[in-house]
Amino acid sequence: MKAISRADLLIVGAGPAGMAAARRALRGGLSVVVLDSQSQPGGQIWRNACRNSTSPIIKVLGSEYRRGIRQVESFLACGADYIPDAQVSRLGQGWTIEYVKGAEIRTLKGRYLLLATGAQERPVPFSGWTLPGVMTVGAAQILLKTAGQLPQGPVAVVGSGPLALLYMQQMRLAGAAPVAYLDTTPRGLIGRSLRGFRGAMQEPGQVFKGIAWLPQFSGIRHVRNVVRVSAEGTRRVEAVRFESSGGSHGQLEVKTLLVHEGLVPSHQLAVSVGAQLIWDVGQSAFRLERNEWMNAGPEGLYIAGDGARIGGAANSEIEGEIAAIGVLFREGALTPAQANADTKPLRALHARQKAFRGFLDVVYPPNIARTRPDDTTIVCRCEELSAGELRNAASRGACRGPNQLKTFTRAGMGPCQGRQCGYPVHELVKSVAGLPAGEVGLFNPRPPFAPLTVSILAAQEAEEVVAASTHE
Amino acid sequence: MTSGVFPSGSAVEITVDGRVVAACDGELLAAVFLRLEDIHTRTSFPSAQPRAPYCMMGVCFECDVHVENIGTIRSCQQTVHAGMKVERQDYPKRLK
Numbered sequence A: 001m002k003a004i005s006r007a008d009l010l011i012v013g014a015g016p017a018g019m020a021a022a023r024r025a026l027r028g029g030l031s032v033v034v035l036d037s038q039s040q041p042g043g044q045i046w047r048n049a050c051r052n053s054t055s056p057i058i059k060v061l062g063s064e065y066r067r068g069i070r071q072v073e074s075f076l077a078c079g080a081d082y083i084p085d086a087q088v089s090r091l092g093q094g095w096t097i098e099y100v101k102g103a104e105i106r107t108l109k110g111r112y113l114l115l116a117t118g119a120q121e122r123p124v125p126f127s128g129w130t131l132p133g134v135m136t137v138g139a140a141q142i143l144l145k146t147a148g149q150l151p152q153g154p155v156a157v158v159g160s161g162p163l164a165l166l167y168m169q170q171m172r173l174a175g176a177a178p179v180a181y182l183d184t185t186p187r188g189l190i191g192r193s194l195r196g197f198r199g200a201m202q203e204p205g206q207v208f209k210g211i212a213w214l215p216q217f218s219g220i221r222h223v224r225n226v227v228r229v230s231a232e233g234t235r236r237v238e239a240v241r242f243e244s245s246g247g248s249h250g251q252l253e254v255k256t257l258l259v260h261e262g263l264v265p266s267h268q269l270a271v272s273v274g275a276q277l278i279w280d281v282g283q284s285a286f287r288l289e290r291n292e293w294m295n296a297g298p299e300g301l302y303i304a305g306d307g308a309r310i311g312g313a314a315n316s317e318i319e320g321e322i323a324a325i326g327v328l329f330r331e332g333a334l335t336p337a338q339a340n341a342d343t344k345p346l347r348a349l350h351a352r353q354k355a356f357r358g359f360l361d362v363v364y365p366p367n368i369a370r371t372r373p374d375d376t377t378i379v380c381r382c383e384e385l386s387a388g389e390l391r392n393a394a395s396r397g398a399c400r401g402p403n404q405l406k407t408f409t410r411a412g413m414g415p416c417q418g419r420q421c422g423y424p425v426h427e428l429v430k431s432v433a434g435l436p437a438g439e440v441g442l443f444n445p446r447p448p449f450a451p452l453t454v455s456i457l458a459a460q461e462a463e464e465v466v467a468a469s470t471h472e
Numbered sequence B: 001m002t003s004g005v006f007p008s009g010s011a012v013e014i015t016v017d018g019r020v021v022a023a024c025d026g027e028l029l030a031a032v033f034l035r036l037e038d039i040h041t042r043t044s045f046p047s048a049q050p051r052a053p054y055c056m057m058g059v060c061f062e063c064d065v066h067v068e069n070i071g072t073i074r075s076c077q078q079t080v081h082a083g084m085k086v087e088r089q090d091y092p093k094r095l096k
C-alpha cells in the first residue's frame, strides 16, 4: 500500500500565510509539508508569480505582485516539502490530510495542522448572474495571471472594493479598459469613512496607494451609487441593466460582466475539524475563532490568513509567522520568553493591519441590498433554486438555519457544496426568520472536499484489493 | 475571439466536442473556453441553460467538462496538454 508520509507540521495553502509559516517553522527546526491545489506557490495574490517574472505581463500586474516573486522564491528555497496540484479531500483529527493528486488519493500525517486556505469572493446573486460571460473580477484576474488573457469585450465591472479597482487598473495597463464601472459603494461613505480614518492613517502607504488609483480611471465611465443590476441575454450576457439610488436607469451592451463585492474566508476545511464560526459584524461575514497564537481550539490546529478573517496579504504573512512561532512554542522548541520576544514586533504590525482593514471594511461594505435577490433570481446555481422557492420553503418550514433549508430544498447539495449559495442562503434564512446573523449559521461542510472522479475511485478500489491480498 | 495579450506556453491543439481548437501548453483549460465564440462549458439541470466559467478558482463548478482518460473535471483546475479531447458537459447528452 502507498506509504503514508509524516511531518511535524502540515500546512494547507501556499499563499502568503502558508509560505510565511513554512519558512518560520523550518528555521525553528520542524519538518514541514505544504500542499496546495495550484500548480505554483503564491496563493491568490501571487498566483503564477515565478512564471510571470520574466514575462512582459509583470508590468501590468503591479508592485504588490512583483513583491511576490521574492516571497515565492524564498519559499521554494526554504526546505519545506512542497506538494503542488494537491486538493485536500478530507481532514482527520490528530492530524491526517487525505488529498487528491492526479488520479490518486494520498495521506499525510503530522502533529500540527495549519490551515491557510485563503478567501473566495462573496457570492452575490442577481438576475442573470448564471449567464455565460458573467464572471467574478477575481476570475478575470486569474485569467490574466495564468494565461495573460483578458475576457471578451466590451467588459463592464460592477461592484465595490479594492480588488475591483486593482483589476480595472491592470486592465488599463494591458490596453483594454472596461467600458464602465458600475460602482455599488453606498452613498455617504466619505462621512462614514472618517470613523475608520484613524486606523487608516497608521498604514499610510496602503491608503495612498488606494487613492493613487483613482486618477488612473479617467476615461472609464463611472456610474456611482448603483443599487441594482441585471444581466440580460439568452445564450450569454448581451447587456447589463443598472439602476442607481437616484432612480436613474441605464443599459450597456457587453460581452462580459465582471462582479465583485469583497471577500469571505474559505472556512470549510477548518470547520470540518472543529473550528468555530463567529459572526464578524464589521466584515458582514463569519470569521474563525483563534487564540493569540492562531490556535483554533483543538490541540494542534492553527489557522492563519484570509481563511480565518479577511485581512489582506501582508496581514496573512504576519499571521502565518505568528502561527509558526505558536507551534514552535507548543513544541518546546522556543521558551515562552523567546516566543513572546519573537512575536512582539509581529503583534504590533498585526494591530496596524487590523486597524487598516477596519477602514477598508467601512469604506467598502458588501452591498447587502444586492444580496436580497428578487423571487425569480436563482440563488443555488447547482440545483437551480430561485430566491422565491427558497423563501417559501424557509417560511413554510419555519427554518432557523441553512442546514434545515438544505434538507427541504436540496440547496447546497450540488457539486459546489454550498460555496456559492452559502452566504446568500444565510442571508435569506436570516431575513425570513428575523434572526440575528450570528444565530443563523452556514451549511455544515461535509467531506470529500475535492470531487472524486470515477478514475480515482477505480484506482482506490484496485489498491484496496491489492492491500487486502498482501495482508493474508 | 479574444486571445491572450501575453500568450503563455507553446502552441498546441486540443479538441472541443470534436472540433480542433488552438491552445497554449500548460494554460488552464477554462481559459481556452473563454476565448471561443461559444464560451459555455456545461448546461444546467433540469432546465438545460448554458453555464460558463464563473470563479476560476474551483468554487462554482460551472466550468465542468469531460476530458478523455481523466473524467469530469473543473476546467479551471486542469491544465492543457497537446491532443486533449474535451467535451462540454451538456445535459442530457452526457451524464457522467
Ligand SMILES: Cc1cc2nc3c(=O)[nH]c(=O)nc-3n(C[C@H](O)[C@@H](O)[C@H](O)COP(=O)(O)OP(=O)(O)OC[C@H]3O[C@@H](n4cnc5c(N)ncnc54)[C@H](O)[C@@H]3O)c2cc1C
Pocket (backbone or CB within 6 Å): A012, A013, A014, A015, A016, A017, A018, A035, A036, A037, A038, A042, A043, A044, A045, A046, A064, A086, A087, A088, A089, A116, A117, A118, A119, A120, A121, A138, A139, A141, A142, A163, A166, A263, A266, A269, A304, A305, A306, A307, A311, A312, A313, A316, A449, B057
Ligand atoms: C480570486 C482572488 C484574487 C485575489 N487577488 C488579489 C490581488 O491581486 N491583490 C491582493 O492584494 N489581494 C488579492 N486577493 C486577496 C487575497 O485573499 C490575499 O489577501 C492573499 O492572497 C491572502 O493570503 P492567504 O495566504 O491567506 O490565502 P491565499 O493566497 O488565498 O492562499 C490560499 C491557498 O490555499 C489553497 N487551498 C485552499 N483550499 C485548498 C484545498 N482544499 N486543498 C488544497 N489547497 C487549497 C489555494 O489554492 C491557495 O493557493 C485575491 C483574492 C481572491 C479570492
Ligand code: FES
Pocket (backbone or CB within 6 Å): B030, B052, B053, B054, B055, B056, B057, B058, B059, B060, B061, B062, B063, B064, B074, B075, B076, B077
Ligand atoms: S470556474 Fe468556478 S469552479 Fe471552475
